[in-house]
Amino acid sequence: MSNLTQTYNRLRGSQKFQKKFSVAIRLIVAVLLIAFAVFPVIWLISASFDNSNSLATQNLIPVQAGIKNYQRLFNQDPQFRFGDLSYWTWLWNSVKVSTITTFLSISLTTLAAYAFSRLRFKGRVTILKTILLVQVFPNLLAMVAIYVIIFQFGEIIPMLGLNTHAGLIMVYLGGSMGMNIWLMKGFLDTIPRAIDESGMMDGASNFQIFWTLLLPLLRPILVVIAILSFIGTYGEFMLARILLTDVSKYTLMVGLQIFTSGMFDQKWGVFAAGALIGALPIMIIYLSLQDQIAGGLTLGAVKE
Amino acid sequence: MTATAPQAKRNRATGESFLSRIIRVLLILFFDAGSIWFITQALQKGYSQIAIVIGIITVMLNVIFLLPKAYPFRWIALGLSFMLMFTIYPIVFTFYVAFTNYGDGHLLTKEQALPLIEKITYLPTDAPSYLWTAYKSSDGNYALWLVDPQGNTFLGKPGITIVPSKPGDPGIGEADSKGIPASITGYDRINALLAVTDKNLPNIIFGAEGEKAVQITSPNTAAALEQRFIYDPKTDSFTDQSNGDIYNNVVGTFMTKDGKTIKPGFRELVGWKNFSTFVNSPAMSGPLVTILIWNFIFPFVSVVSTFALGLAIAIMFNEKNFPLKKLIRTLLLIPYTIPSVITILMWRGMFNSEFGVINRMLEAWFSWAPHWTTEAFWARTAILIVNLWLGFPYMMLITSGALQSIPGDLYEAATVDGANGWQRFAKITLPLLFVAVGPLLIASFVFNFNNFGLIYLFIGGGPSIAGASTQAGYTDILISYVYNLAFASGGRGLQYGLASAISLILFILVGSITLLQYRFTNMWEEVSENV
Numbered sequence: 001m002s003n004l005t006q007t008y009n010r011l012r013g014s015q016k017f018q019k020k021f022s023v024a025i026r027l028i029v030a031v032l033l034i035a036f037a038v039f040p041v042i043w044l045i046s047a048s049f050d051n052s053n054s055l056a057t058q059n060l061i062p063v064q065a066g067i068k069n070y071q072r073l074f075n076q077d078p079q080f081r082f083g084d085l086s087y088w089t090w091l092w093n094s095v096k097v098s099t100i101t102t103f104l105s106i107s108l109t110t111l112a113a114y115a116f117s118r119l120r121f122k123g124r125v126t127i128l129k130t131i132l133l134v135q136v137f138p139n140l141l142a143m144v145a146i147y148v149i150i151f152q153f154g155e156i157i158p159m160l161g162l163n164t165h166a167g168l169i170m171v172y173l174g175g176s177m178g179m180n181i182w183l184m185k186g187f188l189d190t191i192p193r194a195i196d197e198s199g200m201m202d203g204a205s206n207f208q209i210f211w212t213l214l215l216p217l218l219r220p221i222l223v224v225i226a227i228l229s230f231i232g233t234y235g236e237f238m239l240a241r242i243l244l245t246d247v248s249k250y251t252l253m254v255g256l257q258i259f260t261s262g263m264f265d266q267k268w269g270v271f272a273a274g275a276l277i278g279a280l281p282i283m284i285i286y287l288s289l290q291d292q293i294a295g296g297l298t299l300g301a302v303k304e
Numbered sequence: 305m306t307a308t309a310p311q312a313k314r315n316r317a318t319g320e321s322f323l324s325r326i327i328r329v330l331l332i333l334f335f336d337a338g339s340i341w342f343i344t345q346a347l348q349k350g351y352s353q354i355a356i357v358i359g360i361i362t363v364m365l366n367v368i369f370l371l372p373k374a375y376p377f378r379w380i381a382l383g384l385s386f387m388l389m390f391t392i393y394p395i396v397f398t399f400y401v402a403f404t405n406y407g408d409g410h411l412l413t414k415e416q417a418l419p420l421i422e423k424i425t426y427l428p429t430d431a432p433s434y435l436w437t438a439y440k441s442s443d444g445n446y447a448l449w450l451v452d453p454q455g456n457t458f459l460g461k462p463g464i465t466i467v468p469s470k471p472g473d474p475g476i477g478e479a480d481s482k483g484i485p486a487s488i489t490g491y492d493r494i495n496a497l498l499a500v501t502d503k504n505l506p507n508i509i510f511g512a513e514g515e516k517a518v519q520i521t522s523p524n525t526a527a528a529l530e531q532r533f534i535y536d537p538k539t540d541s542f543t544d545q546s547n548g549d550i551y552n553n554v555v556g557t558f559m560t561k562d563g564k565t566i567k568p569g570f571r572e573l574v575g576w577k578n579f580s581t582f583v584n585s586p587a588m589s590g591p592l593v594t595i596l597i598w599n600f601i602f603p604f605v606s607v608v609s610t611f612a613l614g615l616a617i618a619i620m621f622n623e624k625n626f627p628l629k630k631l632i633r634t635l636l637l638i639p640y641t642i643p644s645v646i647t648i649l650m651w652r653g654m655f656n657s658e659f660g661v662i663n664r665m666l667e668a669w670f671s672w673a674p675h676w677t678t679e680a681f682w683a684r685t686a687i688l689i690v691n692l693w694l695g696f697p698y699m700m701l702i703t704s705g706a707l708q709s710i711p712g713d714l715y716e717a718a719t720v721d722g723a724n725g726w727q728r729f730a731k732i733t734l735p736l737l738f739v740a741v742g743p744l745l746i747a748s749f750v751f752n753f754n755n756f757g758l759i760y761l762f763i764g765g766g767p768s769i770a771g772a773s774t775q776a777g778y779t780d781i782l783i784s785y786v787y788n789l790a791f792a793s794g795g796r797g798l799q800y801g802l803a804s805a806i807s808l809i810l811f812i813l814v815g816s817i818t819l820l821q822y823r824f825t826n827m828w829e830e831v832s833e834n835v
Contacts, residue, residue: 023627026620030628033617034635036693041638043661044650056659108383115379127380134391136818138754141783141810142394144790144803145401149394152354156345174390177383235643238756242791253645257761260649265659275650279642286641287634 044272053080053269069269073277082259082267084247087274090255093165094278097240097251098233101169102226105176110218112177113184114210118196128185135178139171140238146171147242163245171239180225187221188214224292231282252278332369336362350415353400357393361385395811401804403573408798410556410569417570418535421558424566425509425517425529426546433525434458434518437484438499439491447491448510449484450518450526459488460510460518533558533566542566578805587773592785592806594769598684599781603752606691607745613692614699615737619729622707633700640697648761651690655762677763680778687762687779691752698748706740707733746821750814759784774799782810 043060048069050062057063071077073087115121116128139146147162150171154161161167191214199209237253244250250258256278260271339362346355365385368377404410412420434450441447448460449469459469459476471479477487487493499505500523509529511517517529533542533551542551542558551558551565556572559565582588617636621629639647654660655676663673674682710733718728738745759765765780765788775788775796788796789803 027627029620030632034632037636037639037697040647040650040654040693041642043654047653054659055653055656058661108386112380112383115376119376119379121376124376127384131387134387134395137391137395137811137814139391139394140756141754141807141814142391142398143786144800144807145394145397146390147790148401148406148800149354149390149397152346152349152351155349155351156342170386171390174386177387178391181383231643235645237645237761238787242787253643256649257645260652264653265656268653271649271653275646279646282643283638283641287637290634290637 044275047269048272048276050269053266055265055268058268069273070277072270073273080270082270085255085259085270086247087252087255087277089248090250090252091278093250094234094252097165097169097172098230100165101172101176101233102229104169105173105180105229106222106226108173109177109180109184110215110222111210112181113188114214116181116185117188118193118210119206128182131178131181135182139175143238143242146239150243162243163249165244165249168240168243171243172233172236176229180229183225184218184221187218191217224289227285227289231285234282328369332366335365348415350413353393353397357389361388398804398807398811401800402578402808403575404571404801405556405569405574405577406571406800406804407802409567410571410801411798412568412570414570414572417568420568421533421542421566422531422535424532426532427519427521427527428530428546433521433527435524436520436526437496438494438502438505439488440494441491445491446505446508446510447488448518448520448526449488450510451483457483462508462510463512465512465515466510466518574801578801581802582805585773587771591769591772591774591776591780594778595776595780595782595785598779599753602684602687602691602779602781603749603755605688606695606752606755607749609688609692610695610699610748611703611745613696614701615703617696617700618704618707619733622704636700637697639693640701644694644757645761647694648690648758651686651693652762655686655690678767680767683763683767683779687758690762691755691758694758695748695752702741702744703737706737709740710736743821746817750817753781753814753817754783754810755781756783756787760787774802782806782813786810 043058046060046062047058049065049067050058051064051066051068052058052062053069053072068077068080072080072082073085075081075085116124150160150167151162153167154164158164159166160170195213195217196209199213204212234251235253236251237257240251240254241257244254247255247258256271256274259274260267264271339358343355343358343362346352346358365381368374368381432453434452436451437449439447439449446462450458450460450466452458457469457471458466460466469476471477471483471485475489477485477489480486485493494502506520509517509519510526511529518526519529520526530545532545534545535542540553543549544551549560549564551560553559553572555574557565557569582592621632623629626632654662657663657673657675657677660676663676666673674685676682676686714732714736715728718732723731759779759781763777763779765775765777765784767778769776769778775792776785780788786803786806789799789806791797
């Protein structure tokens with residue numbers, strides 16, 4: 001020990017050693033942090049390949065390795081069936097709801113953002129400020145009211161009521177307007193007006209300017225906002241939990257929650273398989289686009 | 305503002321084709337027809353608020369799409385309509401519901417409740433009686449042939465209007481010697497003895513709901529049921545026709561002086577009662593205080609812990625050519641990339657007190673493991689650990705972005721002035737960092753303040769607070785408590801009024817925190833300059 005201290009003291013003066021020592025320490029810390037960040041995911045992967053399907057007996061290296069849990073997830077294992085499990089339906093519902101919501105909300109917000117950025121009209125500033133004020137309150141705060149409103153919609157138009165995807169999408173649309181309009185307007189503001197003016201010279205209408213000149217320029221940022229919006233809707237839990245009541249209507253997140261709500265320790269492996277299939281596409285999107293997404297995250301607050 | 309005039313002129317100049325104008329007007333007419341139908345339906349059911357909102361939206365859309373002057377609003381009209389309907393109106397409606405008794409026993413509007421009460425019937429003792437003959441179908445349905453004192457004959461089936469009928473009519477067989485049809489298509493006549501001993505017959509009401517209905521009262525006679533409660537709009541009360549009792553409207557329930565009530569009740573304004581319930585009842589106020597305190601501790605500790613870890617990581621690996629920097633960052637980002645519902649459920653499994661990997665490891669290493677789900681302190685600790693895992697990558701992302709924007713020459717100048725590492729960190733890094741990420745930290749606080757997903761999915765707010773009169777747990781926050789009050793299963797939910805009262809408090813708290821954020825960052829002024 002004292003030997004080490006001596007060596008250390010001898011080398012302490014050297015800048016190079018200090019540098020190397022600090023990098024080494026930090027690498028060790030990095031390994032610990034990565035263990036903390038990644039261990040649960042590795043544990044989940046291992047659980048999904050453990051045929052025993054039990055929380056209690058799972059090891060890091062599965063004892064009964066196999067793909068039985070994936071078969072059970074799709075009710076392909078005759079010895080192991082779950083009545084309330086319809087994974088493909090849930091996944092399809094999630095993809096459907098998220099895609100439609102994303103497409104509609106991006107369309108509506110882009111149109112609105114164009115007006116706020118390019119047109120000048122009475123009430124523009126007031127409306128913009130109101131939007132900023134309203135989006136302070138996430139719409140899940142009003143969950144009781146939203147539930148009742150959708151219930152009343154359904155009493156009049158059953159297609160838009162409780163337990164329908166259309167009703168859920170409408171609520172998502174209402175909630176997604178606020179921040180996205182501001183984001184989009186910010187981007188539109190950065191596009192030089194000279195482009196619009198060149199269009200005006202050629203006698204293009206507002207819509208033609210928007211459609212043929214501005215929209216192509218917006219495409220990169222539209223993709224980022226669309227991805228973020230899709231991921232956000234895909235992962236949304238609370239409103240879907242309140243508004244959807246049938247197993248066949250659940251989104252993946254609601255389905256997984258209900259599936260695991262009883263006897264979780266005996267569904268652990270099947271849950272793990274379902275969780276991984278549900279999470280993998282999102283993980284891949286995130287990690288491959290992490291720089292763009294990180295950029296998008298800070299856009300709302302950090303001024304250029 | 306000055307651009308308004310040329311704008312309008314240009315639109316007129318470039319013009320809209322005749323066809324597109326026709327289509328626009330047709331679409332508006334179509335929409336108007338739909339919303340007028342919707343409003344009528346809504347008013348019939350007593351949903352006057354939703355009718356008003358749809359009315360406002362309809363008028364707004366008409367003005368916007370028909371007046372050329374309102375042209376710029378056409379771009380924002382649809383987005384605004386959705387926002388009005390599903391963000392602004394729910395807030396207003398929450399305020400309204402918070403002052404009503406809306407909830408179990410008072411789920412209907414008055415417009416819906418009155419007809420239901422008026423449908424309640426009774427068998428008057430002096431009712432005109434019919435002679436009856438019963439018929440039964442092979443699948444167990446009954447039909448009744450009725451003869452009134454004047455000799456008129458009727459055919460009655462459950463749920464279907466009683467119609468005057470004669471033997472020989474379509475579907476009805478010829479009369480026997482007593483003038484009763486021998487058969488009815490699909491049904492067989494039951495002989496008198498079997499009919500009298502049939503256990504089902506006396507309980508069946510023949511005739512359509514809300515119309516004249518007949519029930520068997522004796523082996524020979526059947527009598528018409530009569531409406532039991534008659535409503536008097538002037539006094540807003542019901543009179544019981546069977547005994548003359550008067551039921552007055554006592555905040556949403558029709559009630560006699562000695563406390564007899566008619567079901568269903570209906571929704572009515574109750575003033576501050578929902579709020580005073582939380583103050584006056586110890587079984588309500590106790591849990592609420594516990595929840596409220598935790599509702600501030602939880603987001604505060606979460607933000608501080610995730611920020612500290614995220615910042616530490618950002619500083620440690622901030623150097624441009626740190627080995628494996630990209631790989632480390634990507635791996636550390638993983639918790640952020642998985643939908644949080646999935647990871648929270650995953651942690652729930654890992655924190656399982658009996659079988660979870662965490663307790664199995666603790667047992668193996670220390671022969672001791674806490675009860676994560678049943679002891680308040682450990683449940684809260686577990687939730688904070690999970691949230692640290694969920695939240696630090698985000699903080700890492702935003703702080704490393706902000707760190708790179710701090711000019712390096714500031715540090716050089718400080719070093720020249722003799723500042724040590726800690727001083728550089730405390731005097732340069734932190735203050736500049738807070739300017740950049742301060743608003744995001746407050747946003748993160750607000751997000752966790754309402755982090756329903758984590759609380760609900762992890763252990764549903766548990767462990768339960770003993771002595772609470774509604775479902776409430778030690779890890780519950782206000783938003784999950786609202787959920788419990790409104791949607792908890794097992795007959796403990798459906799308290800919409802109480803839930804909305806708590807929602808209202810949440811609105812005020814979130815509003816105040818955000819106001820602080822705007823104050824703190826001058827965001828409002830900046831935004832106002834930028835529009």
